[in-house]
Amino acid sequence: MRKLQFISLSMISLYFQCVSTSILTGCHDPSVVKAAEVALDQINAARKEGYIFSLNRVYDVLQDAQEESETLLRLTMDVLETNCHVISKRKWKTCDVKDVSNVPVFGKCDVSVFIQTNITLHDYSCTIQQVPAAAIVSACPDCPTTESLSDPIVSETANLSLEKFNQETTMSNYFVLLNITGARMQWVVGPSYFVEFIIQETDCAKTLTDVDWTQCQPKNGTHMKGFCTGSHITFDDDSEVTISKEANWISGTHTAIEEAKKKLSTKVSCSLYQQMLDNEQENNHRTTKILGSVLVLPPPTLPVPARTPAAAPNCPGERSYNLGLKSITL
Template sequence: MWAHLLVALLACALITGDAAPPLDLVTCNDATVGAAVNLAIRHINEHHHHGYKFKLGEIQGHKYEKVGEGCNIDLQLMLFETKCHFTNPKAAEDCEMWEMGERGASASCTSMLSVQDGIATVTRHQCTTQQAMSNEDMFLTCPDCPSMMSLNDPDVMRVVAEAVQKYNQESNHQHYFALLEVGRALSAYIPSLGMVTYPKFALVETNCPKGSRIAPEACVPRCPDRAQYAMCGTSYSTINGVKSPECELYPAKNSAPLGPGEVEPVCASSFHQSAEATTCRTQMTNNDPALHHICPFPLAVQLPQQEQVHH
């Protein structure tokens, strides 16, 4: 059962974006609840600056409350994590969801919308993100399926660091790439190999040209709209060591060359080094270290403008 996952790493490819479909009009009519749900999920994904995109699993409830000439809409949604990292330009609606053995996550979300003067806006969302099935329950259902590991497990970080080094050595990019984040980490016992670790991780293009004397880990990532991203997978066993990563490459949104005298702009730190991440962690009731959780919106503490992270 696990054998097909052994070779299910991402193939090297250049992925072009699929434009998100236009949203239908949201009104205070129950007939447009689907449009309200689509707006709520798109809002969640647009404010989810780490991990993977989510899409609808089930509408668990909805309620309308008249307010003036408009209304408030309360949605109860079950979302499922997709295979598309947030840096992937593909629309969430077109992304595949993880299979059971690939250990996806689910999120139970409450989303509040306001409709006034014909304009619908999301005013709040709160989600509880959790493993679709715990390691213990998964073992009872599928003993051969992998276990989820903490994203910051020291062994995982060691494997990923070596894989990033291999990627920079073997790629033909003009610039070094740096680790953006670990997306998921699994482990499984393979009789011929022993325990095998399977991390997936996201890379971001830096300002350092290949061959520069600066260590890649010290390089500054390019601004989100000017950076290429890569989503990679590798494996590690004591017998085979760290395999060369296989990656999908996502092109930069803005590839226009700099003008005469212009220098590459420097942007805010990534999500994990931002005040947004710190504030998010303090507001979550469930903080499973194996997952990328959906942060509440709005955050209880207003972030300084320069610390807001956009990708």
């Protein structure tokens, strides 16, 4: 068994040594694609806010002079946001990209990586922006549209969703709202609002009575954080017949309209993740700090201006995703 492990490690080391001494052939080169994939995992792991990025394609690559069997690659990568938040620490290949029903976000990352016996991210600079609403509507007229995170109805939807979660969860402590990360609106049987938000465990135990959980303080030390999706439907008068039918389905009796609305209007789903102590995070971090930033820009105007052409031969690479947008190519 030890012999097999030694052989496997030797083969991996030999692979990266070959990469560091070879001349790359462009954005389709397997070594370049591999470097981009690993670098993106390291970028996502280093970030504290936002959604995990997925690799759409390698747009450009520059191979700097080699020193002591080490290669410096400068990559430009096209990325798309996924539905996974960075607190999940998931690998980007396990996450689905946001489609037109969830307001896609696209961008690019300029990255420097060193390749020797492994791939090491040195620095990154990313810019991202939402797909313009006009592009989404032209491709999917009935899809939800983005809402301002500062809109009072968005805060109300998040708080109602969190209240429902605190009532229904089996966790021993209450959770509080940290921040809202996304909001959309769609007409169903009335204006329907969909929110995404981050919550954190507090010191307030659910066994305590007369606790105003909105005033509880986030728990220090090891604690749980959650990424939640919530929705709130406001019903118009024409929806009462539908509500009556739904109410009968809920209880098997003629439940009151208002009670049915209360049960149906708010839904929530949260994924919880244990957060390490600061010293544990420092112990797990490598000694070399990654320098990086993510800049969020407003949605572009249509038509989107042409990009600077790639400088490397055989670039850019092929896209991994097609979101079906007609007026913008990501």
